[in-house]
Amino acid sequence: MPGPQPVAKAEVVSGTGAQSEPLIKAGNSHIADRLFYFAMLGCGLCVLGLVGLIVYELITKSSLSWHAFGWKFFFQSDWDPVNEQFGAWPFVYGTVVSSILALLLAVPLAVGVAIFVTELCPRWLKGPLAFTTELLAAIPSVIYGLWAIFVLVPLLRQYVEPFLARYFGWTGLFEGAFYGIGMLAAGIILAIMVVPIISSITREVMTAVPQQQREAVLALGATRWEMIRIGVLRNARAGILGGIILGLGRALGETMAVTMVIGNRPEIARSLFAPGYTMASVIANEFSEATSDTYLSALVEVGLALFLVTIIVNILAQILVWSVTRGAPARGHA
Amino acid sequence: MPDTVAATSDFAATPISLWRRGMNLFITLATALAVLLVLLPLGAIFAYLVYKGISSLNWAFLTQTPKPVGESGGGMANAIAGSALILLIASAMGVPVGIGAGIYLAEYGRNRLGDLIRFTADVLNGVPSIVVGIVAYGIVVLTQGHFSALAGGVALAIMMIPTITRATEEMLLLVPNAVREAAYGLGVSRWRTTLSITLRTATSGVITGVMLAFARVAGETAPLLFTAFGNQYWNWKVNQPTAALSLQVFTYAISPFDEWHRQAWAGALILIILIVVAVSAVRLVASRGMLKGAN
Numbered sequence: 001m002p003g004p005q006p007v008a009k010a011e012v013v014s015g016t017g018a019q020s021e022p023l024i025k026a027g028n029s030h031i032a033d034r035l036f037y038f039a040m041l042g043c044g045l046c047v048l049g050l051v052g053l054i055v056y057e058l059i060t061k062s063s064l065s066w067h068a069f070g071w072k073f074f075f076q077s078d079w080d081p082v083n084e085q086f087g088a089w090p091f092v093y094g095t096v097v098s099s100i101l102a103l104l105l106a107v108p109l110a111v112g113v114a115i116f117v118t119e120l121c122p123r124w125l126k127g128p129l130a131f132t133t134e135l136l137a138a139i140p141s142v143i144y145g146l147w148a149i150f151v152l153v154p155l156l157r158q159y160v161e162p163f164l165a166r167y168f169g170w171t172g173l174f175e176g177a178f179y180g181i182g183m184l185a186a187g188i189i190l191a192i193m194v195v196p197i198i199s200s201i202t203r204e205v206m207t208a209v210p211q212q213q214r215e216a217v218l219a220l221g222a223t224r225w226e227m228i229r230i231g232v233l234r235n236a237r238a239g240i241l242g243g244i245i246l247g248l249g250r251a252l253g254e255t256m257a258v259t260m261v262i263g264n265r266p267e268i269a270r271s272l273f274a275p276g277y278t279m280a281s282v283i284a285n286e287f288s289e290a291t292s293d294t295y296l297s298a299l300v301e302v303g304l305a306l307f308l309v310t311i312i313v314n315i316l317a318q319i320l321v322w323s324v325t326r327g328a329p330a331r332g333h334a
Numbered sequence: 335m336p337d338t339v340a341a342t343s344d345f346a347a348t349p350i351s352l353w354r355r356g357m358n359l360f361i362t363l364a365t366a367l368a369v370l371l372v373l374l375p376l377g378a379i380f381a382y383l384v385y386k387g388i389s390s391l392n393w394a395f396l397t398q399t400p401k402p403v404g405e406s407g408g409g410m411a412n413a414i415a416g417s418a419l420i421l422l423i424a425s426a427m428g429v430p431v432g433i434g435a436g437i438y439l440a441e442y443g444r445n446r447l448g449d450l451i452r453f454t455a456d457v458l459n460g461v462p463s464i465v466v467g468i469v470a471y472g473i474v475v476l477t478q479g480h481f482s483a484l485a486g487g488v489a490l491a492i493m494m495i496p497t498i499t500r501a502t503e504e505m506l507l508l509v510p511n512a513v514r515e516a517a518y519g520l521g522v523s524r525w526r527t528t529l530s531i532t533l534r535t536a537t538s539g540v541i542t543g544v545m546l547a548f549a550r551v552a553g554e555t556a557p558l559l560f561t562a563f564g565n566q567y568w569n570w571k572v573n574q575p576t577a578a579l580s581l582q583v584f585t586y587a588i589s590p591f592d593e594w595h596r597q598a599w600a601g602a603l604i605l606i607i608l609i610v611v612a613v614s615a616v617r618l619v620a621s622r623g624m625l626k627g628a629n
Contacts (some may be wrong), residue, residue, distance in 0.1 A: 029523030036525030037442060043434025044443065044451045047499060050492055051454045054461065057472040112368025120362055121369075129369065131617065136376050138613050140553020142580045143602045146587045147379045150386075150595070192375045199372075223350060223358040253462025255556035260588060280464045280556070287468070288560040303468045307461060314460035 058304040064297035073301060079266045079282075081291070086298035088305070090266035094183070094276035095306075098258060099251040101187030101272070102194055107244055109191075110198035117199075118206045119228050130203070137196035145260030148189040153180035153261060156188075161273055176271045179263065184272040186262040190254060194247035201246055205239025205324040206232055235324070242320030249313040253306060255280040279306045380606075387603025390596035400566050400582075406593050410601050412568045413577040416483065419570065420562055420578055421552060423487025428494030429544055433533075435495065436502020436540075441528055443503070452503075459496040466492050467557035475561060483569070483576035486562030490554060494547040501543020505536040538619045545619075549612040553605055555580040579605050 065073065069086060076087025117129050157180030164174040209232050217231035233240070263275020264285055279302050290296040394409050401408030435455070439448055470489035475481055509532050517527040533540065555578075558564075563575040564585065579601055586598035 029526075032526075033524045036528070040434050040438040040442065043431045044438035044447075046431050047435050047451050047455050047458060047495060050495065051458055053473070054458075054465070054469045057469045058465070061468075061472055109368045109372055112365040113372050115361075116365035116369050120365060132373060132376060135610070135613065136372070138549055138609055139379065140555070140580060140605060140609065142553060142555040142584050142587075143379065143383070143606060146583060146598055146602050147375075147382055149587055151378065151382055195372050221350070223354050225358040225361040226354065228361075249460055253460075253464065255462065255464045256584060260584070280462060283464050283468065284556055284559055287471070288563065300468055303465045307465045310460055310462055310465075311457055314457065318456060 054307065058300060058307055062297050062301035062304050064294055065301040066297075068294060069298075073298070074305065077266070077268060081286075081295050084292060084294050086294070088279070088298075088302050090268055091277050091279040091282050091302060092305075093268050094186075094262065095252055095278040095280070098183055098186040098190055098262065098276065098278060099248055101183065102190030102251045103244065103248060105188065105191035106195045106198060106247060110195045110243075110247070111202055111240065113195070113199040114202035114206055115228060115233075118203050119232065120224070130200075133196045133199055136192075137200070141193065141254060141256040142260075144189055144193055145257035148185060148257060148261045152189060153185055156180045156185055160184075165273075172270050173272050176269070176273045178273065179275065181261055181263045181275060182273050183262065183269075183276045186258045186276070186278070187272070189257045189261055190251045193254060193257060194251050197250055198243045198247040201243030201321060202236070202240050205236040205243065205321060208239070208325045209235045238320050239324030242317045242322075242324070245313055245317035245320065249310050249317060252313065253280055253310045255284050259284050279303075383599065383603050383606055386596070386599035388600075390600040391603060395597065395600050399568060400597075403591060403594075408597075410577075410579065410582050410597065410604075412565065413579045413582040413601065414604065416562070416565065416569065416577040417552070417579040419483050419572075419576060420486040420490060420558070421548070423484060423572065424490035424494060424551060425544075425548065427487065428491035428547070429498060431491075432495045432498025432544075432547070433502050433540060435499040436506065436543075437528060437533065439499065439503040440506035441532070452500075455496040455499045458492070459500070462556075463489075463493060463554055464556040464559075467559060467561055470557060470561045478573060480573075481561060481563035481575040482573045483562055484572050486558045486576065486578065487572075489557035489561045490551040493551050493554065493557065497547035497550060498543050501546065502536075502540050505539030505543065506532055508539065509535045538622065542616045542619050545612050545616045549609045549616075552609055552612070553580050555584050 065086060069076070073086065074088050074092055076085075077089040078085050078087050079090065080086070113129075113133065117126060117133075121129065157178050161174070161178040161180065161184070165178070168174050213231040213235055214227055217227045222230065258278055259281035262278060262281060264277050264281060265275040266277045266282070267274065269276070283299050283303055283306075287296070287299050290299055392409075394407055395411075396409060396414070397411050398407070398409040399412045400410065435451065439452055439455075442448070443451065466489050470485050470492065474485035474488050478485070513535060514527055514532060517531045518524070522531070558578050558581050562578050562581065564581045565575045565577040569576050583598045583601040583605065586594040586601065589595070
């Protein structure tokens with residue numbers, strides 16, 4: 001959409017009415033216009049300033065830890081506030097594993113929902129389904145956490161974990177005591193939380209695929225599914241990938257629900273039943289109790305890393321989504 | 335899965351094979367199943383909220399402050415008031431700045447600075463809420479020397495701004511240029527046109543954006559953990575630690591006491607009602623059209 005370009009300015013109009021009375025008193029409008037412009041510019045610059053402020057705060061407040069530990073901060077696994085030894089590896093590990101687990105569970109579901117809503121379901125069902133998924137995105141994370149503690153975790157402990165251990169225990173991913181709380185619970189609750197994001201972006205990019213693409217494939221005698229696969233998904237795949245990455249960004253930074261069910265222990269275990277810890281939840285749990293400057297600084301450094309990773313992930317996702325929705329569908333050359 | 339692209343040329347010639355028909359049916363059923371699987375937790379969450387929440391929701395819950403551990407009764411009145419206070423502070427700061435930045439982007443932002451601000455707003459939107467909490471802690475709590483409602487408000491305002499900015503810009507751009515030109519043609523100054531004509535035309539759309547931002551931060555907990563901090567008592571002072579509904583739900587949920595668990599469900603129910611009302615109001619406004627009298 002073209003930007004608003006005013007054809008005539010107020011002062012031009014008032015200038016021409018040299019003899020007749022001007023319609024309005026335009027004498028001060030030039031100054032008022034400038035003032036208004038600067039006020040709005042100020043608000044705009046505020047947004048810039050805020051991001052600058054975030055970066056500045058995170059960097060200055062974490063410098064102590066950075067100077068003390070350097071790069072190895074992220075690769076060491078002892079987190080010992082008493083002896084002032086800080087290594088963030090268990091948190092990085094927990095964040096990555098819980099997010100990947102969430103994506104593995106969420107992506108097939110979210111894409112399935114998007115396909116059903118945009119291509120397959122009867123028209124009257126479209127609105128309500130879209131609204132319901134929107135609602136799922138509006139539920140606060142603390143409520144997901146509450147539900148997970150009292151409903152999901154007991155369910156996992158009693159039924160799901162024994163089942164997984166019996167039939168898939170040989171993989172080594174499902175062994176150990178059935179706490180309910182742990183990496184698996186965190187992954188599942190994260191999956192539930194990122195499904196709406198991935199599916200709404202997928203829906204958006206699938207809708208952006210031109211109708212002719214569908215008709216062309218159908219005209220060749222394709223079934224509905226073949227039409228979706230060849231005509232829609234292939235054209236929208238960059239955007240869908242963008243949606244998935246956007247979901248990843250959300251999962252990486254998600255705090256409350258994960259903190260409530262992951263178990264909060266800085267350990268690295270192969271089994272998904274074992275408790276873990278994430279970058280966001282260590283900040284949530286320990287920030288207000290951090291006693292020494294180094295401790296606080298180490299937590300801020302974890303926050304800085306989280307900030308940088310989510311920013312990069314989000315920018316990547318935006319670029320991918322734009323490549324589809326901005327008119328030029330990313331065609332597959334395969 | 336076999337690649338059927340190779341068979342493209344004889345699609346029309348041969349009847350649709352059993353395999354292809356079966357695949358089609360399978361996908362239709364699988365995606366419908368995916369929808370059910372996604373709706374299941376949603377239904378479960380709402381059912382539990384209502385079932386567990388209603389039974390512990392009573393007059394005392396809405397009017398009393400928390401009782402000490404071991405005593406039954408008490409409520410979250412101070413947390414509800416605290417949430418209102420924090421959200422008020424956040425809106426007072428976030429809404430004007432967000433709308434102002436949106437006006438800048440829509441009316442003056444067709445240049446590189448505008449692009450930069452647009453990009454930064456998107457970046458700001460993706461910042462994890464816990465990181466926003468750290469920053470609010472750094473700017474407000476450290477300078478003041480203690481936790482406060484103000485710090486919580488600042489954190490939530492930072493989260494509101496990008497949402498409102500982008501929504502305002504989008505809505506203002508929907509207003510046809512002819513409307514602006516008509517105002518300029520009457521000799522109305524530019525600022526007056528923007529405020530009384532353009533923004534007024536887009537009012538319901540902008541309100542939608544504001545409500546969405548509000549609903550998004552109303553349930554936020556992570557940025558309040560070490561800014562508003564929580565409080566067991568009434569507090570109306572802006573520079574004192576303040577309870578918040580979401581914070582109280584969190585504290586109670588991870589506590590070992592049954593009585594507190596019940597209260598956590600009731601608190602969560604109130605929170606979700608607040609948010610569902612906001613989101614439904616948005617749907618209602620949106621269905622009546624984003625612009626007024628401009629078509």
